Amino acid sequence: MEPISCIEYSLISRFFKERNDLFTLLFQDEYSIPSEILDRQTIVELQEANLIYLDESTNNLKALVKINHTNGIFLCTDFITQTNNRVFPFVDEGNIFIEYFSNVRKHLKSRVKISAWDMCTGSGHPLILMEQELKKISTNVNVIGTDINERAIDYCRTNIALNNSRTEVLLSHFDVNINNSVSFDYIWSNPPFALSPQQDSLHTYGGRYGLERTIDVIRIINKRLDKNGMAQVLTYSIGNNKTDLLVSRFLEQELSNFRYEINILSGEKIWRFDGKKRCINPMPIEYMALRSTDQLYNLNQVPKESWLALSTEIKQKGYSHLYFVLIDILPL
Numbered sequence: 001m002e003p004i005s006c007i008e009y010s011l012i013s014r015f016f017k018e019r020n021d022l023f024t025l026l027f028q029d030e031y032s033i034p035s036e037i038l039d040r041q042t043i044v045e046l047q048e049a050n051l052i053y054l055d056e057s058t059n060n061l062k063a064l065v066k067i068n069h070t071n072g073i074f075l076c077t078d079f080i081t082q083t084n085n086r087v088f089p090f091v092d093e094g095n096i097f098i099e100y101f102s103n104v105r106k107h108l109k110s111r112v113k114i115s116a117w118d119m120c121t122g123s124g125h126p127l128i129l130m131e132q133e134l135k136k137i138s139t140n141v142n143v144i145g146t147d148i149n150e151r152a153i154d155y156c157r158t159n160i161a162l163n164n165s166r167t168e169v170l171l172s173h174f175d176v177n178i179n180n181s182v183s184f185d186y187i188w189s190n191p192p193f194a195l196s197p198q199q200d201s202l203h204t205y206g207g208r209y210g211l212e213r214t215i216d217v218i219r220i221i222n223k224r225l226d227k228n229g230m231a232q233v234l235t236y237s238i239g240n241n242k243t244d245l246l247v248s249r250f251l252e253q254e255l256s257n258f259r260y261e262i263n264i265l266s267g268e269k270i271w272r273f274d275g276k277k278r279c280i281n282p283m284p285i286e287y288m289a290l291r292s293t294d295q296l297y298n299l300n301q302v303p304k305e306s307w308l309a310l311s312t313e314i315k316q317k318g319y320s321h322l323y324f325v326l327i328d329i330l331p332l
């Protein structure tokens with residue numbers, strides 16, 4: 001999609017404030033809206049901004065893009081119903097950054113300059129929020145986001161322009177396109193971490209036990225984080241209790257320069273079948289088989305038996321639950 005200009009920010013925010021009900025129906029719930037119930041001028045403006053189209057056979061309006069509103073910013077993404085090559089659908093994972101930012105604020109406060117990296121940024125959530133929060137700590141802030149998916153990068157550019165952000169974005173397999181000499185004071189990463197019987201999606205698949213991309217990210221953090229910096233990684237780990245998580249083994253092995261703390265996220269945050277929060281954390285490992293019945297996530301139609309077999313395999317390895325965790329990585 002074409003980058004959106006600041007003029008459209010005022011259009012979107014005005015429509016959001018004045019017609020919140022219609023905004024939600026059109027841009028979040030993907031409803032068709034009878035064009036007769038929206039004033040002519042707004043229709044023209046939204047059409048000119050390439051945000052809606054008029055279906056002339058029914059005279060109904062439909063959105064061309066999903067627009068999420070969170071923490072004062074607007075984020076455009078694909079609708080979850082776009083099953084062909086969609087980018088990571090908007091969920092509230094990016095807001096966990098805000099919920100746990102107090103640790104970062106404590107660690108980075110009183111720095112003259114902060115350089116930060118959102119590794120695997122998708123459409124720019126929480127990249128854009130990160131810039132806003134870091135600017136409250138320091139006047140000299142540089143924030144970059146990277147992702148391997150070109151469509152995600154396009155959305156990210158759109159969202160940066162839409163929110164008048166000064167963050168940068170770069171297409172890159174992890175840190176490959178970042179100059180070797182560059183290090184960061186703060187790194188956030190929410191890599192693909194879903195465990196699955198087979199490679200099912202670029203933005204969620206973390207390998208059979210869910211940790212392959214997370215291990216890549218831990219290695220890169222060990223190399224790219226400034227020795228006095230801080231990083232946070234949002235991921236899943238199979239485990240039995242807080243002190244017996246598979247991810248801890250890799251943290252011990254890979255983090256030669258830093259220590260770590262694991263936060264087990266509380267509340268109903270785990271496993272989204274439809275982009276909403278539902279299940280408990282940790283959840284029994286066999287719950288992964290629920291994924292088989294989810295048409296919007298089980299895009300390759302992996303059969304139920306394969307999910308159940310994987311959960312049995314994991315239990316035989318001695319792990320009973322799946323934990324949703326935020327790992328803080330800190331100087332020794």
Ligand SMILES: C[S@@+](CC[C@H](N)C(=O)[O-])C[C@H]1O[C@@H](n2cnc3c(N)ncnc32)[C@H](O)[C@@H]1O
Binds near residue numbers: 088
């Ligand atoms: C779980 S999504 C997180 C997106 C975003 N942070 C959010 O909360 O909306 C993971 C992202 O990692 C990206 N990704 C997958 N493999 C990657 C790789 N090797 N290098 C960089 N990004 C990658 C995917 O394209 C996807 O956008």
